[in-house]
Amino acid sequence: MVNSTAVGCISDHESLSRPVMLTIITAAGAAIIVTIFGNILVIMSVVQYPPLRSVPNIFIVSLAVADLMVAIGVLPLNVVYNITGVWHFGGVVCKLWLTCDVLCCTASILNLCAIALDRYRAITQPIAYAQKRTVSRVLWTVAIVWLASAVISSPPLIGWNDWPEAFDEQTPCALTTHPGYVVYSSMGSFYIPLVVMSITYLRIYIATRRRLRRRARVALPQNNQQKIQADCGSGSVKHHKEKTKRTEIATGDSASSSDEVDVATAISVKTAQLPKSGKHVNQLLEHKKRISLSKERKAAKTLGVIMGVFVVSWLPFFIIYLYFPFCKICCPPSKVLVNVVTWLGYLNSTVNPIIYTRCNMDFRRSFKKILHMDYR
Missing domain, CATH: 1.20.1070.10 (Rhodopsin 7-helix transmembrane proteins)
Structure with missing residues (x-):
């Protein structure tokens, strides 16, 4: 100075x-x-x-x-x-x-x-x-x-x-x-x-x-929903309920009640029925979230x-x-x-x-x- x-x-x-x-x-x-x-x-x-x-x-x-x-x-x-x-x-x-x-x-x-x-x-x-x-x-x-x-x-x-x-x-x-x-x-x-x-x-x-x-916790159920959506064609929704419960218990997530799993499963089924344009919108939103996380870091x-x-x-x-x-x-x-x-x-x-x-x-x-x- x-x-x-x-x-x-x-x-x-x-x-x-x-x-x-x-x-x-x-x-x-x-x-x-x-x-x-x-x-x-x-x-x-x-x-x-x-x-x-x-x-x-x-x-x-x-x-x-x-x-x-x-x-x-x-x-x-x-x-x-x-x-x-x-x-x-x-x-x-x-x-x-x-x-x-x-x-x-x-x-x-x-x-x-x-x-x-x-x-x-x-x-x-x-x-x-x-x-x-x-x-x-x-x-x-x-x-x-x-x-x-x-x-x-x-x-x-x-x-x-x-x-x-x-x-x-x-x-x-x-x-x-x-x-x-x-x-x-x-x-x-x-x-x-x-x-x-x-x-x-x-x-x-x-x-x-x-x-x-907080965003990582929000992203975890979304990843689980995507896995459920990928396997929904086999018709094993009940299997995915149990799989989601086990995943949430293993990660220590407090939001692991059966009602929330049912809601997540229903959302996944609805998402699977969306046209490709809807999937593209979801991918775009996910990409924007990743960019936002990167910017904050x-x-x-x-x-x-x-x-x-x-x-x-x-x-x-x-x-x-x-x-x-x-x-x-x-x-x-x-x-x-x-x-x-x-x-x-x-x-x-x-x-x-x-x-x-x-x-x-x-x-x-x-x-x-x-x-x-x-x-x-």
């Missing part, structure tokens, strides 16, 4: 060898280009590709805008500052840059949190929430996300800081290490969203598993990937950011360590569009269409 001196350790800049400098510039430049390119593709996809023009994807666009702002407004100056070791742009630009840094990174994190809450309500309240999830409501939610990010990032500009009065090239451009603001910003930017997202994704996982198990997996990448990206930085300003006897972390954990957080903005591309067929198709690649 901030540069290498923003966690309370100010160290003299050590000159870098030319190979190291070229390696850093190349790696950082590649990350910036990929972040800009990927998030622009996400925004263009939602705007231009009809299957992606849905209300929930407004959150995806807001996330992509935040990540794009990180790549454009934060990362290039970070590279210049860490390569040269001197801030050449003056105190005003330094303060605005640091504020933009916190604003964009916080907005990215809070947008991830909003996406998690939106997905949770869509799963647990599918009908009621579908009626409430209008464009205006989602836009208001996005506005609240950005307003909260501004409230978290702006206090240093109005006096909650320990910045020096005079600013020259020897003054480090560092976010304030005022203890109160460190706690305030780290809680609002990371720790509270982390708790909310963890609880939300856990509930989404539990709800998805319950739904999959994939959605749950996607949420787990997003949560895991988010924690790996930002947790190391915020541990250092919150711990060292309060530890007066601790040796300050090395500049290399701070740069690594800081860029690990930045890379979350690079990875977000990749995650959605890998886990969403519509985004992949849209990307290929925008890039004029042939696809089916």
Whole structure:
């Protein structure tokens, strides 16, 4: 979220060898280009590709805008500052840059949190929430996300800081290490969203598993009915009653009464008498159910990937950011360590569009269409 001196350790800049400098510039430049390119593709996809023009994807666009702002407004100056070791742009630009840094990174994190809450309500309240999830409501939610990010990032500009009065090239451009603001910003930017997202994704996982198990229980009697239907030509309906009872008892299904078996058998006989078009409709419905189950499994997996990448990206930085300003006897972390954990957080903005591309067929198709690649 901030540069290498923003966690309370100010160290003299050590000159870098030319190979190291070229390696850093190349790696950082590649990350910036990929972040800009990927998030622009996400925004263009939602705007231009009809299957992606849905209300929930407004959150995806807001996330992509935040990540794009990180790549454009934060990362290039970070590279210049860490390569040269001197801030050449003056105190005003330094303060605005640091504020933009916190604003964009916080907005990215809070947008991830909003996406998690939106997905949770869509799963647990599918009908009621579908009626409430209008464009205006989602836009208001996005506005609240950005307003909260501004409230978290702006206090240093109005006096909650320990910045020096005079600013020259020897003054480090560092976010304030005022203890109160460190706690305030780290809680609002990371720790509270982390708790909310963890609880939300856990509930989404539990709800998805319950739904999959419920659908599996519904699919079992249907499979039994198909077996009965296949054997009905031999006229052994009574045999199928007993076979269905044994199957249900073996699987532990509570719905194993004789009345239900009779109903299932009657339905199977009726189904056997339907024309072929009716069978085709049943096959289509069964195919749609399998697709729905597959999508729910994939959605749950996607949420787990997003949560895991988010924690790996930002947790190391915020541990250092919150711990060292309060530890007066601790040796300050090395500049290399701070740069690594800081860029690990930045890379979350690079990875977000990749995650959605890998886990969403519509985004992949849209990307290929925008890039004029042939696809089916």
